[in-house]
Amino acid sequence: MMVAPRIPLNFFGMPFGLAGLAELWVTAGRQGHAPDTVADVLLAVAALVWLSTLVGYLRYVAGGRGRLMADLTDTVAGPFASLALITPMLLAAQGLAPHAESAGRIVVDVFIVLTVLLGGWLTGQWIYGPLVLDHLHPGYFLPTVAGGLLAAASAAEVGQQRLAQVMLGLGLVCWLILGSMILARLLFRPGLATPLVPTLAIEVAPAAVASLAYFAIDGDRVDAFAAGLAGYGLLMVLAQLRLLPLFRSLKFTPST
Template identity: 65%
Template sequence: MAAVRVPPNFFGIPFGLAGLAGSWVVAAGNGNAPSWVGDALLILAAVVWLATTAGYAAYAWSVRRTLVADLLDPVLAPFLSLALITPILLAAQGLTPRNLGAARIVVDVFLVLTVLFGGWITGQWIYGPLDLDRMHPGYFLPTVAGGFVAAAGAAVVGQRLLAVLMLGLGLVCWLVIGSLTLNRLFFRPPLPPALIPTLAIEVAPAALASVAILALNGERIDFFVSLISGYGLLMVLAQVRLLPAYLRLSFAPTFWAFTFPFAAVATTTLHWISYYRPSGHRIYAYLVLAAITALIGGIAVRTVVAAARGQLLPTPPAPTRPQR
C-alpha cells in the first residue's frame, strides 16, 4: 500500500511557521515580546518540516518517479525548494544563539543544496518547454527567496562574504524573474483559482531583500533598505486590489502561500519601527505582531480543521482493475 501523497506545496506550511517565528524573534530582540513565543514557533516549524519531509519522502519512495515528476512539473517544482530553504531559517534563528558552530554547519549545508537546486531548476526552465501561462509567482522561491534567505542566514552565522554572494544571486534573479512574472500577470489570462494565493508572493522579494541587507549592515535602515522598501510598499498596496479575488476563494492548502510573504513584510516593518522608534512604537509593534499572528494562526486552524475532516490531503487515485 502506497503512502499518502504529500504535494510539494505543503512545504509552504513549515516555511510560513518559520516566517512567523522570525517576526516574534525580531520583536523579542527589540524588547517587545517574550522570547519563548519565537522559540516555541521555531520548534513547531521544525517539527512540521520534519513531518512534511518524512511524508513526502515516504510517498516518493513508494511510488516510482514521483520526485522526478515533481521536479519536472512547471507548477509544482518551485515549491520543492522550500524543503531546503526552511532549515536555513530555523538554524539561523534558533540554533545561532545556542550553538553557533552547529548553526553554521546547517546553514552551509542547506545553502549549498539551495544553490544546487536553484541552478538545476534554472537550467530546466531554459532546457525544457515552458508555457508562460503556467508561470506563477512561486517561481520566485528557488532562487529569489532562496538567495535572500541564504544571504540573511549566512550573515547571522558570521559568513559575510558568502552572504554578499547570496544577496547578489537573489537580487539578479529577482530582476529577471520578477520581470517575467509581472509580464505574465499583466498580459496573460488570470491564474487558475488554485494558484491565486501565490499572488501574495509578490510582496516577498522586497521584504526578504531588506531583511538580508539588515542582517549584513547591522540592522541599520540605510539607503539600500529604504530604496527596496519603496517597491515593497507598492506591492503590499497592490494586494488591496486583489482582495476581491482572494475573498472568492474556498480554503485550500495553497492558502499557506499567504503566510511567509506577509511574515517577511511584518518582520521588515518591525525593523523599521525599532530603528526609528516613533511615538507609540510599542503599540505599533504589538499591532504588527497581532495582525501577522492572526493571519497565520487563522490559516493554521483552518488547516487543522480540514485535516480532521479528511479534506487536506489529495484523494489518492482509485485502483485500476486488471483487464480480463
C-alpha cells in the first residue's frame, strides 16, 4: 500500500502567494493598466494549486491517527494552517463574486467564519500550551492578523461593510499585540532557525494588508490613518534591505 507523503502546512503558502499575485493583476485590470485575462488565469491557477495541496494534505492526515492535531499544536508549523482557509476566501472575493455575487458572498462568509474559529482555537492553544517565547516567529501573524485583515478586505469586496469593520478591528488589535511580542523576540532572543528565516519577510505584510483592508472599507483615499500605516510599512521595507545578505545565504526549498 502506497503511503501518502507528508504535506507540511507551509505548503499552503504557495496558493496563498498566487492568490495575492492574482489580486495585484485584478487591481491593475480595474484601473485599466492590464488585461483582465491575466488575473483570471492566475486566480484559476491559485485555485488549482490550493485544491491540489488540500487533497494531498487530507490524504496525509487520513493516513495516520492524530496527524492533524499534531500539526495544529506544532509551535512552528501550526500558524500556517490558517492559509488553507484564507486562500479560498480571497479567491471567492476576487474570482467568484464578480461572476456569481450571491455564491461568492456565501463562500467568503463561510471561510471568514472558519478563519475566525481557527484563529480563536490557535490563540487558545498558545495560551493553553503554554508557548515559549523563542518559538514565536512572524508566521504567527497569519491566523489572526492576516486572517482578520484579509477577511475585512474580502467582506468589503462582497458588500458587507459592517462585517468588514469587525474583521478590521480583529486584525488591527491582534497586530498590535502580536507585533510587539514577535518584534521583541526577534530583537532580544536568539536568531530564527534557518528554515524560518524567510518568515522575516512577513514583517512587511501587516501594514500593507491593513492598508488594503482600510481602502476596501473606506474607499481609495489617503487620510491620516492610511498615511500612518504607510509610515510603518516603509520602516519594515527598509529593514528588509538590511536582511538581504541573510536571505541570499538561504538555499531554495518549497517553504522559501
